[in-house]
Amino acid sequence: MSSSDSSSSSSVDDPNPNPKPLDNQFESLNLEQESESTIIQNDDGEGQQDQESSLNGSLNVNRNNHEQDDRIDGGHVTSVLWRRTNSEVEVDGPSSPSSSGYAGERGSSGASEDDEIHEVANHGVIDGVFDSQAAWLPGKRHVDEDDASISWRKRKKHFFILSHSGKPIYSRYGDEHKLAGFSATLQAIISFVENGYMDELGDRIKLVRAGKHQVVFLVKGPIYLVCISCTEEPYESLRGQLELIYGQMILILTKAVNRCFEKNPKFDMTPLLGGTDVVFSSLIHSFSWNPATFLHAYTCLPLAYGTRQAAGAILQDVADSGVLFAILMCKHKVVSLVGAQKASLHPDDMLLLSNFIMSSESFRTSESFSPICLPRYNPVAFLYAYVHYLDVDTYLMLLTTSSDAFYHLKDCRIRIETVLLKSNVLSEVQRSMLDGGMHVEDLPGDLLPRSGSASHLGQHQQPTDSPGRFREPFVGIGGPAGLWHFIYRSIYLDQYVSSEFSAPINSPRQQKRLYRAYQKLYASMHDKGNGPHKTQFRRDENYVLLCWVTPDFELYTAFDPLADKGLAIKTCNRVCQWVKDVENEIFLLGASPFSW
Amino acid sequence: MPSRRRTLLKVIILGDSGVGKTSLMNQYVNKKFSNQYKATIGADFLTKEVQFEDRLFTLQIWDTAGQERFQSLGVAFYRGADCCVLVYDVNSMKSFDNLNNWREEFLIQASPSDPENFPFVVLGNKVDVDGGNSRVVSEKKARAWCASKGNIPYFETSAKEGINVEEAFQCIAKNALKSGEEEEIYLPDTIDVGTSSQPRSTGCEC
Ligand SMILES: Nc1nc2c(ncn2[C@@H]2O[C@H](COP(=O)(O)OP(=O)(O)OP(=O)(O)O)[C@@H](O)[C@H]2O)c(=O)[nH]1
Ligand SMILES: [Mg+2]
Numbered sequence: 001m002s003s004s005d006s007s008s009s010s011s012v013d014d015p016n017p018n019p020k021p022l023d024n025q026f027e028s029l030n031l032e033q034e035s036e037s038t039i040i041q042n043d044d045g046e047g048q049q050d051q052e053s054s055l056n057g058s059l060n061v062n063r064n065n066h067e068q069d070d071r072i073d074g075g076h077v078t079s080v081l082w083r084r085t086n087s088e089v090e091v092d093g094p095s096s097p098s099s100s101g102y103a104g105e106r107g108s109s110g111a112s113e114d115d116e117i118h119e120v121a122n123h124g125v126i127d128g129v130f131d132s133q134a135a136w137l138p139g140k141r142h143v144d145e146d147d148a149s150i151s152w153r154k155r156k157k158h159f160f161i162l163s164h165s166g167k168p169i170y171s172r173y174g175d176e177h178k179l180a181g182f183s184a185t186l187q188a189i190i191s192f193v194e195n196g197y198m199d200e201l202g203d204r205i206k207l208v209r210a211g212k213h214q215v216v217f218l219v220k221g222p223i224y225l226v227c228i229s230c231t232e233e234p235y236e237s238l239r240g241q242l243e244l245i246y247g248q249m250i251l252i253l254t255k256a257v258n259r260c261f262e263k264n265p266k267f268d269m270t271p272l273l274g275g276t277d278v279v280f281s282s283l284i285h286s287f288s289w290n291p292a293t294f295l296h297a298y299t300c301l302p303l304a305y306g307t308r309q310a311a312g313a314i315l316q317d318v319a320d321s322g323v324l325f326a327i328l329m330c331k332h333k334v335v336s337l338v339g340a341q342k343a344s345l346h347p348d349d350m351l352l353l354s355n356f357i358m359s360s361e362s363f364r365t366s367e368s369f370s371p372i373c374l375p376r377y378n379p380v381a382f383l384y385a386y387v388h389y390l391d392v393d394t395y396l397m398l399l400t401t402s403s404d405a406f407y408h409l410k411d412c413r414i415r416i417e418t419v420l421l422k423s424n425v426l427s428e429v430q431r432s433m434l435d436g437g438m439h440v441e442d443l444p445g446d447l448l449p450r451s452g453s454a455s456h457l458g459q460h461q462q463p464t465d466s467p468g469r470f471r472e473p474f475v476g477i478g479g480p481a482g483l484w485h486f487i488y489r490s491i492y493l494d495q496y497v498s499s500e501f502s503a504p505i506n507s508p509r510q511q512k513r514l515y516r517a518y519q520k521l522y523a524s525m526h527d528k529g530n531g532p533h534k535t536q537f538r539r540d541e542n543y544v545l546l547c548w549v550t551p552d553f554e555l556y557t558a559f560d561p562l563a564d565k566g567l568a569i570k571t572c573n574r575v576c577q578w579v580k581d582v583e584n585e586i587f588l589l590g591a592s593p594f595s596w
Numbered sequence: 597m598p599s600r601r602r603t604l605l606k607v608i609i610l611g612d613s614g615v616g617k618t619s620l621m622n623q624y625v626n627k628k629f630s631n632q633y634k635a636t637i638g639a640d641f642l643t644k645e646v647q648f649e650d651r652l653f654t655l656q657i658w659d660t661a662g663q664e665r666f667q668s669l670g671v672a673f674y675r676g677a678d679c680c681v682l683v684y685d686v687n688s689m690k691s692f693d694n695l696n697n698w699r700e701e702f703l704i705q706a707s708p709s710d711p712e713n714f715p716f717v718v719l720g721n722k723v724d725v726d727g728g729n730s731r732v733v734s735e736k737k738a739r740a741w742c743a744s745k746g747n748i749p750y751f752e753t754s755a756k757e758g759i760n761v762e763e764a765f766q767c768i769a770k771n772a773l774k775s776g777e778e779e780e781i782y783l784p785d786t787i788d789v790g791t792s793s794q795p796r797s798t799g800c801e802c
Pocket of ligand 2: 617618619634635636659660661662
């Protein structure tokens with residue numbers, strides 16, 4: 001472990017020319033390390049967010065009670081403790097306006113739902129699951145429930161889509177039609193809410209607080225979206241999740257559904273979404289494991305620069321032959337992607353598209369051709385997607401505007417596949433899947449020169465699951481200085497990289513809790529009322545969280561709760577340097593900048 | 597790239613959602629069946645080699661989605677079909693009633709040169725369910741409808757038990773072949789044209 005003197009790290013080059021090294025920004029804060037319950041958060045301008053929960057909130061929830069008592073059923077007594085002692089929150093002042101323009105447009109999102117963990121536990125796979133996706137079972141659960149069932153009332157997080165006439169369109173739990181009475185109630189509330197204010201996008205929105213429940217509404221023309229949650233996620237996050245759910249619906253149907261409602265206000269939309277339950281439930285599940293849902297950025301599969309270039313070259317080739325977007329992905333990670341001239345793809349569209357493809361089993365069995373709509377690209381028109389799995393995790397998507405293009409796209413795919421096989425891209429992809437990405441244990445030390453060598457990612461690395469590595473579950477192992485995890489988001493690239501999970505953040509439950517903590521950080525860092533902050537430091541009994549936002553990147557880190565603050569700050573600088581050193585491998589560089 | 601002429605027969609499978617189109621195809625191509633319903637999205641494309649009168653053919657099968665939202669989409673891939681398979685579930689009257697719509701929609705979209713004589717094959721699927729006790733469409737009724745539409749060949753199938761699946765697809769191939777040879781004059785390999793774009797030089801995606 002290196003020196004704990006936080007100001008000694010000036011020898012580390014900042015990966016970024018503009019911002020000062022992080023430790024400088026914290027100079028004044030270092031003195032306060034021992035202070036308890038220091039909250040330097042400005043007031044929440046809109047008054048919609050419970051201030052305590054926005055900062056200390058569920059981060060301080062007593063572990064024993066967590067996930068159990070915090071439920072929709074109002075009668076259920078909760079014993080969540082809001083421990084404010086022993087917590088430490090420091091927020092640095094507003095950052096430069098260049099990063100606020102970014103934050104302004106999007107509601108943050110990303111979250112989770114705790115009952116899933118119970119289900120997973122019931123299936124007995126919770127232990128040793130490093131990849132929380134693996135624990136998810138597709139399809140709608142609890143179809144037998146309706147609003148009279150106690151189990152239904154106890155779910156921690158409900159999502160509904162309904163029409164302006166109160167007809168149910170989608171419900172996360174229970175059968176939509178059995179919930180018709182409840183939908184009508186929601187609709188009555190919404191009509192009331194509709195007379196309220198409009199937000200900056202012209203959408204009528206509202207938050208209702210009832211005890212520990214938040215009810216968030218999002219009105220999109222004739223479509224109403226509602227979330228009822230007692231997960232203590234910030235309003236902005238829940239709202240962002242509703243936006244994504246709406247986007248997913250648009251991806252399947254386009255905004256043309258609005259016309260059906262114009263013709264017939266009582267139009268029943270459920271048949272149009274036939275067979276898509278699994279798409280929505282998988283999206284909702286991703287709120288708890290996929291940081292893309294609140295970062296609004298995508299992530300790449302780590303690959304040698306040359307390998308990604310080879311993939312990009314052949315995709316570019318077909319893009320030049322009339323394909324609008326050519327995207328090669330492995331699970332939710334991008335291998336390479338290319339757009340025809342000027343066409344750019346929004347990270348949210350990529351998220352929704354890959355969720356749609358991965359959750360629909362039918363794409364795995366053969367070549368498919370299907371109309372899809374990219375809501376950020378053009379919400380009113382269909383594109384046509386040719387989808388083919390090249391191996392069990394890797395799939396190619398070719399998007400075009402022409403409904404006749406199947407055979408052309410098929411031939412493109414054959415060409416692409418041949419090249420990918422010849423240049424070993426597919427085997428490299430498989431290898432990368434096995435090796436994983438950045439492991440905090442491999443964070444290079446201060447003085448190691450990091451240039452030139454071919455494989456930065458893998459060089460110190462053992463297989464993550466090598467036995468004996470994580471023998472002591474509650475010891476704060478992980479990276480140097482108690483570093484447990486980080487996410488680095490490049491603003492210019494619209495990409496993020498997240499370190500692999502390792503001890504002690506092993507279980508999906510712990511991972512979800514960490515994501516939720518990040519998501520809160522994200523929301524508070526991007527809060528419009530407060531203006532974006534540059535840095536934030538929080539300590540509670542679960543973690544030390546350190547967040548650093550500059551016009552070029554955002555860094556979210558989690559440390560052992562006992563981590564030394566000076567060291568943690570220093571470590572953040574090292575993480576940035578590390579990311580910079582391996583950016584050729586972890587990011588897709590040189591792609592046309594995304595715009596929207 | 598192999599030429600599609602003569603040796604390629606294009607088959608479209610249509611019918612309401614859930615009647616068993618994908619299951620039939622899976623049984624035919626992979627000899628597999630799953631009880632789990634996985635809605636088809638858009639259309640799935642599969643090929644199968646078949647031998648017929650000493651010649652090898654490739655059946656190009658389009659398994660389409662029966663879900664309602666796909667029905668209004670002006671289905672481009674109907675065009676150039678050599679045979680259209682209409683599937684219903686013998687346990688669902690609605691799926692049988694809808695055969696007429698599927699047939700008409702197909703004729704409009706595909707606009708074959710000789711609609712009167714375009715080869716269809718009708719399959720009444722899921723005859724295994726409940727030992728036939730939940731059946732609501734009688735064989736007689738189904739055959740009567742087929743007769744009224746120009747003697748469409750009819751098979752009663754079970755994708756689950758593999759009943760009549762091979763036979764049905766034999767007949768489908770045979771009918772597609774007849775139609776394919778006639779259509780050849782009208783469709784001279786146009787499909788390949790779009791693919792001849794030159795590979796451009798590479799590397800830079802800036
Ligand atoms: N018992 C029985 N079940 C069947 C049979 N064929 C299909 N099924 C079941 O019926 C359901 C629907 O089958 P699919 O083949 O997916 O139906 P589809 O026509 O492709 O549906 P879409 O893709 O939505 O258009 C599945 O659960 C199958 O297991 C059959 O012959 N017997
Ligand atoms: Mg199907």
